[in-house]
Amino acid sequence: xxxxxxxxxxxxxxxxxxxxxxxxxxxxxxxxxxxxxxxxxxxxxxxxxxxxxxxxxxxxxxxxxxxxxxxxxxxxxxxxxxxxxxxxxxxxxxxxxxxxxxxxxxxxxxxxxxxxxxxxxxxxxxxxxxxxxxxxxxxxxxxxxxxxxxxxxxxxxxxxxxxxxxxxxxxxxxxxxxxxxxxxxxxxxxxxxxxxxxxxxxxxxxxxxxxxxxxxxxxxxxxxxxxxxxxxxxxxxxxxxxxxxxxxxxxxxxxxxxxxxxxxxxxxxxxxxxxxxxxxxxxxxxxxxxxxxxxxxxxxxxxxxxxxxx
Numbered sequence: 001x002x003x004x005x006x007x008x009x010x011x012x013x014x015x016x017x018x019x020x021x022x023x024x025x026x027x028x029x030x031x032x033x034x035x036x037x038x039x040x041x042x043x044x045x046x047x048x049x050x051x052x053x054x055x056x057x058x059x060x061x062x063x064x065x066x067x068x069x070x071x072x073x074x075x076x077x078x079x080x081x082x083x084x085x086x087x088x089x090x091x092x093x094x095x096x097x098x099x100x101x102x103x104x105x106x107x108x109x110x111x112x113x114x115x116x117x118x119x120x121x122x123x124x125x126x127x128x129x130x131x132x133x134x135x136x137x138x139x140x141x142x143x144x145x146x147x148x149x150x151x152x153x154x155x156x157x158x159x160x161x162x163x164x165x166x167x168x169x170x171x172x173x174x175x176x177x178x179x180x181x182x183x184x185x186x187x188x189x190x191x192x193x194x195x196x197x198x199x200x201x202x203x204x205x206x207x208x209x210x211x212x213x214x215x216x217x218x219x220x221x222x223x224x225x226x227x228x229x230x231x232x233x234x235x236x237x238x239x240x241x242x243x244x245x246x247x248x249x250x251x252x253x254x255x256x257x258x259x260x261x262x263x264x265x266x267x268x269x270x271x272x273x274x275x276x277x278x279x280x281x282x283x284x285x286x287x288x289x290x291x292x293x294x295x296x297x298x299x300x301x302x303x304x305x306x307x308x309x310x
Contacts, residue, residue, distance in 0.1 A: 079094045
C-alpha cells in the first residue's frame with residue numbers, strides 16, 4: 001500500500017515585516033524616552049553645578065568683603081564706579097574705606113615744620129611701603145610729639161611717594177602739613193623726629209559694568225565686584241590694579257548699585273549683590289536658575305578716625 005504524505009511549504013527562519021515594524025516602533029519609543037531622561041539629567045546636572053558654583057563664588061566674595069569692611073578704621077564712603085564720592089545714603093556702585101597698613105608704627109626721620117609739604121617717613125623691615133592715596137595719622141596721648149608740641153592729632157592724605165632706600169621714603173602732601181593738624185598750625189614744629197605715626201591704606205570695592213546682553217528676552221547688565229588694594233591707582237581698564245571678588249548681574253538696563261546706608265550713625269553698610277556663574281549661563285539652560293541674591297548689613301568694627309570725605 002502506497003502512503004501519501006502532505007507536503008508543507010518551506011519557510012526560512014526570521015521575522016515578518018509586521019513583526020519588524022512593531023519591534024522598531026517599540027525600540028524607537030524606548031530610545032526616545034531614554035534620550036529624554038538623559039537630556040533632562042544632563043540639564044539638571046549643569047544647572048545644579050551652576051548653582052553650586054554661584055553660591056561658592058558668592059560666599060568667597062562675601063567673606064572677603066566682610067573681612068575688608070570689618071578691618072576698616074572709619075565708616076566706608078559711598079562712591080560711584082569711578083570711585084568719586086556719592087552724596088547721601090546711596091545706593092552707590094562701590095565703597096572706599098581705610099584700614100591699617102600695619103599694626104606697627106612708622107616714624108619721621110627729622111623735625112617737621114608747620115609749613116612743610118613733605119617729610120621723610122621710615123618703616124621697619126617687613127612693614128608695607130607708603131603709597132599715594134594712603135593716609136598718615138598720629139593718635140594717642142603717649143606719643144612723644146604731644147609732650148613737646150601743642151598738636152594733639154594729625155590726619156593727612158599722601159599725594160606722592162619717592163623711595164630713598166629700602167626703609168626711608170619722601171612723602172608729599174597737597175597742602176602744608178600744619179593744615180592737617182589738630183589744632184591747625186601755621187608755624188613751629190608740628191612733628192618732632194621719631195614721632196610715632198600710623199599709615200592707613202585707602203582701598204575700594206566697586207561693582208563695575210562689563211557689558212549689557214539680552215538673554216531669553218531679558219536685558220542683563222554683566223558686572224564684576226572688584227577689590228582695589230590701592231584706590232588711588234585703580235584703573236577700570238587695567239586688570240593688574242584690582243582683583244575680581246564675584247561676577248554680578250542686574251536685570252533691566254541699570255548699573256548695579258549694591259551699597260547703601262540705612263542707619264544714621266553709618267555703623268552698618270547694606271549690601272545687595274546678585275551673583276551669577278556666567279560659564280553655565282552661557283549654555284542657555286535657564287539663566288534665573290544660576291543667580292544668587294545676597295543681602296546683608298556689614299558693620300565696621302574699628303573707630304580710629306572720623307572721616308567726612310576721602
